Amino acid sequence: MSKRTTISERALTRRELIAGGMTLGAASLLAACVGTTTGGGGGGAATTGAVTLQNSVQDAEPKAALEALVKAYQGDEVTLNSVATEQFRAQLTNYLRSGDAPEVLSWYAGSVARSYADEGLLLDVSPLWQGDGVCAGYSDALRGLSTDAAGKQIFVPTSYYWWSVFYKKSAFEKWGVEAPTSWDEFHALCENLSGQGIAPLTNGLSSTPWMASGWFDYLNLRVNGAQYHRELLAGEHAFNDPEVVAVMEEYKRLIPYFDKNAASYTAQDAATPVAQDKSAMYLVGAFVTSYFPEDQRDDLDFFSVPVINDSVPIAEEAPTDGYFAAANSDNHQGALDLLSYLASTQSQQQYIEQSGSANLPTSPDVDTSGLSPLVQKGIELLNNTEEITQFFNRDSSDALQATADTALTKFLAVPDSMKSILDEWQTAAEGVFAS
Amino acid sequence: MSAQTSAPRRRSGLARVPLLVWVFLLVPFAIELFWVFWPAANSFSLSLTRWDGITPAEPIGLQNFRDLAADPIFLTALRNNVIWVFGFGGLSVVGGLVLAVTLNKPGPLVGLYRSAIYLPMVVSLAVSGLFWRVMYAPDGPINGTLGLLGLESLERQWLADPAVALGAVLIAAVWRQVGYIMVLYLAGLKGTDPTLEEAAAVDGASAWQRFWRIVMPQLRGVNTVVFAVTVIDSLRTFDIVWAMTRGGPYNETQLLSTYMFQQAFTTGNLGYASAIAVVIFALAIGFIITYLARQARTED
Numbered sequence: 001m002s003k004r005t006t007i008s009e010r011a012l013t014r015r016e017l018i019a020g021g022m023t024l025g026a027a028s029l030l031a032a033c034v035g036t037t038t039g040g041g042g043g044g045a046a047t048t049g050a051v052t053l054q055n056s057v058q059d060a061e062p063k064a065a066l067e068a069l070v071k072a073y074q075g076d077e078v079t080l081n082s083v084a085t086e087q088f089r090a091q092l093t094n095y096l097r098s099g100d101a102p103e104v105l106s107w108y109a110g111s112v113a114r115s116y117a118d119e120g121l122l123l124d125v126s127p128l129w130q131g132d133g134v135c136a137g138y139s140d141a142l143r144g145l146s147t148d149a150a151g152k153q154i155f156v157p158t159s160y161y162w163w164s165v166f167y168k169k170s171a172f173e174k175w176g177v178e179a180p181t182s183w184d185e186f187h188a189l190c191e192n193l194s195g196q197g198i199a200p201l202t203n204g205l206s207s208t209p210w211m212a213s214g215w216f217d218y219l220n221l222r223v224n225g226a227q228y229h230r231e232l233l234a235g236e237h238a239f240n241d242p243e244v245v246a247v248m249e250e251y252k253r254l255i256p257y258f259d260k261n262a263a264s265y266t267a268q269d270a271a272t273p274v275a276q277d278k279s280a281m282y283l284v285g286a287f288v289t290s291y292f293p294e295d296q297r298d299d300l301d302f303f304s305v306p307v308i309n310d311s312v313p314i315a316e317e318a319p320t321d322g323y324f325a326a327a328n329s330d331n332h333q334g335a336l337d338l339l340s341y342l343a344s345t346q347s348q349q350q351y352i353e354q355s356g357s358a359n360l361p362t363s364p365d366v367d368t369s370g371l372s373p374l375v376q377k378g379i380e381l382l383n384n385t386e387e388i389t390q391f392f393n394r395d396s397s398d399a400l401q402a403t404a405d406t407a408l409t410k411f412l413a414v415p416d417s418m419k420s421i422l423d424e425w426q427t428a429a430e431g432v433f434a435s
Numbered sequence: 436m437s438a439q440t441s442a443p444r445r446r447s448g449l450a451r452v453p454l455l456v457w458v459f460l461l462v463p464f465a466i467e468l469f470w471v472f473w474p475a476a477n478s479f480s481l482s483l484t485r486w487d488g489i490t491p492a493e494p495i496g497l498q499n500f501r502d503l504a505a506d507p508i509f510l511t512a513l514r515n516n517v518i519w520v521f522g523f524g525g526l527s528v529v530g531g532l533v534l535a536v537t538l539n540k541p542g543p544l545v546g547l548y549r550s551a552i553y554l555p556m557v558v559s560l561a562v563s564g565l566f567w568r569v570m571y572a573p574d575g576p577i578n579g580t581l582g583l584l585g586l587e588s589l590e591r592q593w594l595a596d597p598a599v600a601l602g603a604v605l606i607a608a609v610w611r612q613v614g615y616i617m618v619l620y621l622a623g624l625k626g627t628d629p630t631l632e633e634a635a636a637v638d639g640a641s642a643w644q645r646f647w648r649i650v651m652p653q654l655r656g657v658n659t660v661v662f663a664v665t666v667i668d669s670l671r672t673f674d675i676v677w678a679m680t681r682g683g684p685y686n687e688t689q690l691l692s693t694y695m696f697q698q699a700f701t702t703g704n705l706g707y708a709s710a711i712a713v714v715i716f717a718l719a720i721g722f723i724i725t726y727l728a729r730q731a732r733t734e735d
Contacts, residue, residue, distance in 0.1 A: 090700040093488055120488065206595060207681055261573035263595030263684060399702040406508075410685035413597070424507065430501075434703060435485065 006404045043312055052079045052336040054095055054102035056088035059290050065354035069271055070278065086207070089398060093334035096121040101326035103433040104342075109320040110394045116324070122333060123325035127340060129153040129216040137364055141388060145320055156339045157322035157358040158348060159243040159254075159428045161286040162378045163391070164283055164302035164316075165213060171277045172349040172399075179303040186306050193280050201257035202279040205409050211267050212408035213392035214283050215254065217317055218305040219247045225312030226387035235433040239407070240422040250308065252415045261348030263413065285319065286358035286378055288299045296379075297356075300374060303375075304381060315387035322362070398433075403428035450584075472607045474710050481709035488705045492674055499710035509711070512689040513683075518720070519672060519690060524665040531661075536646070538617070539624045551623070553614035557645075558612065564678025567607035568594065571679075572638025594680050597687035603625030604688055612668065616661055624650070659730060667724045670715055693713050 039135060053070060059061045070078045081102065083091070095102055096116060100127065116122050129135045129143065135156060146155035155157060172178065175196055180186040190200035204211050206271065220229045224243050225229040231237055232244070235427060259279045262270065270289035273279035283305065290299050304406060325335035341347055352359050352366070358375050360382070368379060382388065393401035407425035410417055482499055486492035504507045538549050555563060570577050571593035578590045594605040627650055635645045644734060672694040676682065682689035689697075691711055699708030 028724045042706055094700075097488065205685065209683055209685075261592065264571075264573045361590045399704075402697070402702055405683075409683065413684060432702075435487070 001364050011379075014131070019303045026235055037100065049076050049334070050079065051076045051104060051331050051340065052081060052085065052102035053104045053106075054081045054088075054328075055106035056085045057106065058085050059287070059357065061290055061356035062351075062359075065351050065356075068354060069342065069351055073338065073341055075337045075341065076246075076331070078338065086162050094220040094330065096326050099328060100330065101328040102324050103329040103331050104325050104338050106323050108390070108394045109142075109155045109322060110390050110395060112394055112398070113146070114148050115397060117150075117152075117154040121327055122148075123327045123335060123430070124154065125156055125325060125336065125364060126150045126153045127336065128156060128340060128343070134343045134363075135221055135266045140366070141411075142320065142362055143426045145390075149340070155322055155324050156343045157362040158319045158343050159322070159352065159362060160318050160320040161357070161359050162318050162382055163218070163283065163285050163314055164304050164378075164381065165281045165283050166274070166279070166300055166302045167281045167290055168274060168296065168299045171274075171280065175280070176224055176419055179307055180302070181303075182266070183308045187253070190254075194257060198277075198281040199273065200257040200281060201254065202259040202265070202269040202270045202273050203262040204281050205263050206267035206269075207268050207413070208267040209409045210393060210404035211270070211284070211405050212412060213401070215251060215409055216247065216404065218283065219250045219308070221307060221317075221387075221389065222308040222312070223247050223250060224309075226315035226389055228312075229315075229389060230395060232300065233400065233427065239417075239426040244422060245418070248411065248418050251411070252418065255412060255415055256356065258412070263409070272408055274302075285317075286360075289374065290355070294356075297374075298372070302374070302377070313414050314384035315389060316358075316382060316384050316385040317391055318388050319390045321359075322364070397432070399432045402433060448634075478709040478712045481706055482713045485704075486706040487703045489501070490708065499707050502707065503710055503714070508686045508689060508694060509691075511686055512691050514537055514693040515689060516670070516691045518601065519721075520666065520669045521670045522605045523612065523672065526605070527612040527616050527654065528665060530609065530613040532620050534613065534617040534622030534716055535624055539621060542641055549617070552617055555611040556614045558611070559578060560608075560674035561678045561728075563607060563611050564675045567603075567610075567675075569712075571603055595684050597684055600680055600684060601688045603728065604679050608672060610674070610687040612665075616665070619657055619661055619664070620654070621653045626657075627653040655730075661727075661728055663723060666726075667719060670719045670722075691718075 004181050046265055055064050066082075067080060070080050073358065092105070095105060107109065113122065113237070115127060127133055129138075135143075135146075135153070142157050143153070146153050146157055148154045164241065167179070175193065175198065177189055177192055181191050195199040203215075215228065219249065220232065223246055224232075228237065228243060232239070237243065259265070259270070259273055261273075266271075270282060270284075271288055272277075274282050275296055292300060304314075307314065322338055325332070325339060329335060343363065344364045345361075348363050349360040349366050352361055352371065353377075357379060359370070360375065360379055368376065389395055392404055403425055406428070407421050411421050414421075481492065483494055484492035485495050485497060485499075505674050538545050538552075558566075569575055572578075577593065590597050594600050599669060631653075632645050632649050635649050640648070661665055671692060672690060672697065676693050677686060677696070678689055681728065682687045682693045686694075691714065695708045695711040695715070698704045698711065
């Protein structure tokens with residue numbers, strides 16, 4: 001206190017004056033900086049010849065494959081920003097809304113992309129889907145997934161993958177079991193493995209609680225069919241309807257078969273017990289191959305979740321990945337050029353070969369004969385299915401996924417409260433559909 | 436102490452404050468106003484709207500607050516926050532004080548102990564969270580140690596079992612905070628007058644009496660700081676919970692801050708999230724004002 005009063009009592013010393021001047025200078029400099037960033041931010045990036053590729057590629061090998069692709073790009077200079085998926089998901093709205101949005105962003109096809117398009121945040125990429133555009137020859141299913149409510153294409157799919165029950169051939173051989181072909185056989189297999197002291201199923205629900213939706217989706221597809229599943233996720237049915245209760249009853253029967261640590265694992269951790277032959281099967285996307293040691297990848301095989309109700313058409317989940325471009329970016333042409341490059345047959349081929357993950361190409365011209373037998377089998381699976389869905393969040397929204405995460409992880413922990421959990425889920429879902 | 440003598444001088448001094456000093460005060464104040472208070476005030480008005488961050492905000496009055504009152508996740512988060520304020524605050528203050536008193540005495544390796552206890556503070560909360568996630572892993576060191584000691588019955592899915600998850604995160608947070616509180620109290624203890632304690636000892640006061648009646652009253656200033664720091668830290672706790680459990684399993688470890696983040700940035704309900712922010716603000720201000728008012732009363 002006494003020190004402070006002295007300042008006002010005596011004349012400023014020279015040192016104080018200089019320090020004061022410096023602070024003032026710094027303040028005006030700061031003000032100048034603020035001025036340039038607000039005014040010049042757009043201007044700086046408007047110089048064509050630079051594009052930003054914001055992506056959520058997280059696993060090491062796919063990331064390296066993408067980096068290699070970008071490095072070989074002959075067009076504009078590309079800034080590659082890789083952000084962890086969960087973070088990316090949380091920030092995506094902000095990326096797209098910002099006045100100086102990244103030109104190209106990786107994300108998912110379907111209702112998630114469509115909801116951004118409805119808000120006018122995505123660039124119309126229809127030119128790539130017409131004439132001799134890079135996507136012109138893609139399948140109608142992919143075109144449908146990439147089209148918004150107004151009929152414009154707003155997405156460029158570059159790869160997709162399938163979900164199935166993965167297992168190790170050598171382990172099944174060791175345990176003397178075979179892949180099941182019916183739902184009863186599947187249960188018998190689980191019983192058999194449990195009896196041998198092996199956890200029949202694994203899952204990773206800790207920081208990836210959405211993994212609980214994998215079984216929910218498949219059981220719903222097998223019990224009620226793809227049509228009902230889509231309608232349920234669009235809010236046309238309630239989560240406490242008897243149809244969903246029937247699905248949960250099937251889910252309940254599986255609970256004793258899960259690895260006891262499933263709630264503590266992440267999706268990635270959950271592959272470890274399978275690699276160590278402590279756990280047998282994992283219902284997961286084909287990206288799981290990159291979670292296994294390299295020398296085990298050829299040992300992996302899969303079977304589709306067996307039919308439960310043979311009156312519904314067989315359906316598989318095949319999430320489609322790719323890129324969209326922000327409407328708020330400065331370099332629209334640069335974005336389209338980069339998208340054309342990333343979606344080209346050659347780029348897809350290179351990416352699939354290098355990423356080590358079992359991705360399928362979206363371009364019909366990619367030569368798949370050199371791909372691994374596992375991937376060949378995946379292509380066949382999807383070619384022979386009657387219906388294709390993506391995944392819970394991609395067929396609905398991230399907000400609805402959050403309600404599923406809460407409901408399903410709680411159900412797996414306290415299955416006896418199923419009734420009240422479904423009621424809570426429906427209430428939460430109504431909140432999502434209302435907002 | 437000097438308040439009485441300097442008060443009249445200050446009043447006359449106000450007119451004589453040179454322009455430069457005013458500039459020093461006003462420029463940062465203007466910046467603070469624009470970058471801190473204005474956005475903060477905005478969250479109050481946002482809390483009365485429904486806003487997804489893209490389309491224009493739609494005013495809905497107090498609906499967000501009514502929804503909060505009926506939202507089971509919010510109520511869990513509120514309950515957890517109360518547990519957190521008392522658990523985190525209580526354990527770190529008691530632990531910090533005990534450590535400070537113990538390590539205030541000269542002894543072998545005291546410096547080493549002090550640095551070791553303070554060390555976790557150097558690491559960011561997110562990193563502490565990752566470290567503790569490894570500790571708590573199903574086959575991690577904690578379950579491993581329990582197994583070695585023959586206490587298999589105590590092994591848990593520490594972060595996945597709602598009965599223990601919040602406590603498990605709490606311990607990790609206290610582990611980090613306790614060193615900080617210890618340093619604050621060590622500084623306070625250095626400022627106490629040892630002769631008073633000696634005099635009390637000569638008069639036959641026990642160690643316990645000396646601590647409560649002689650040392651503690653002298654730590655009043657530090658206590659105020661520790662209280663404010665602890666309440667604010669516990670209400671703004673976010674990173675360690677996010678890094679360890681993300682509010683899971685099924686929202687059982689959700690705090691107000693993590694739920695606010697989830698609502699704002701995962702599900703895009705910025706209006707609703709702002710309403711949660713207002714509740715956090717009200718709680719923090721409520722705690723601090725009550726405490727300061729009580730302090731002022733006891734000082735009178």
